[in-house]
Amino acid sequence: MVQRSTGIWLAIALGLGGITWAVTQRQNTLTPSESGFVAADAEVLLPIQEAEIRSLSLEIQGKTLNFEQRFAPVPQWWLTSPVEKPANRGAIAYLLNLLIEPQGYASFSVASEELADYGLLEPKAVVTLQTAATQPSQLSLGTENFDQTKIYGRLNDENIVLVLPLEFRHAVTRQLSEWVNES
DSSP, X not given: OOOHHHHHHHHHHHHHHHHHHHHHHHHHTSOHHHHXXXXXXXXXXXXXXXXXXXXXXXXXXXXXXXXXXXXXSSOEEEEEESSOEEBOHHHHHHHHHHHHSXXXXXXXXXXXXXXXXXXXXXXXXXXXXXXXXXXXXXXXXXXXXXXXXXXEEEETTOSEEEEEETHHHHHHOOOHHHHBOOO
């Protein structure tokens, strides 16, 4: 025979288990925007479409890599300097995704003389995108924050510091061989 307190605890456990199951099932059926997969504060860094981008320039550690999107015979990115070869689609797609898809980042204004504190007067990397219709867009990447979980950035020489995900550093710090499609 079951004691009364054991029966109460069993009923509570079954009730909580049922609620947990129902919530889990609900979360599995949500769209990404409903589930919070895209953060509410996520913003597009550069409001352009990938198809509009004609060229991309990457300056890092004193080297400049220039990429160009060519459309004949098939759309493909090409590394045009320092060598001319087809570009690695994955590396280009990863970088462009960070630039034109919604990202969660913070920003704050600073005086011009404070930009050096964030490594933005002499940036570690500069990414420049050129479209057919607009002026070039430029993202400068500076130093990492104190706990090395974010990287500071600056868009189009404005006095606004962006606190970006560290993935931006990973997207630009590649060897030349990683930018080239060897297949």
